[in-house]
Amino acid sequence: MTSALEDAIDVAESDRILQRLATGEEEPVPSEIVDRLLNENPIRVWREYRGITQHQLAVSIGLSDGYLSQLESGTRTGSTSTVAKLARALRVDMEDLI
Secondary structure (H helix, E strand, C coil), X not given: CHHHHHHHHHHHHHHXXXXXXXXXXXXXXXXXXXXXXXXXXXXXXXHXXXXXXXXXXXXXXXCCHHHHHHHHHCCCCCCHHHHHHHHHHHCCCHHHHC
């Protein structure tokens, strides 16, 4: 009985994911990007995946190029406000950048 319940939960979760993909609430992310997110700074990975230069991103949210570079290299951490701006500009959740 536990197995049947687990299967039903898995199917329901799959249906929710497919629905979110269909409505645009979720986006499919290529496996190579997922691999990079596990090993590299997520700000850089998402920026490059979106096809945005470091300068373009910095200007769009009012940061200096140097500060954004430091965020991407991990030598500085951004404030909650800065991370929120980055997340909006990169079209991801804040949690995706932490």
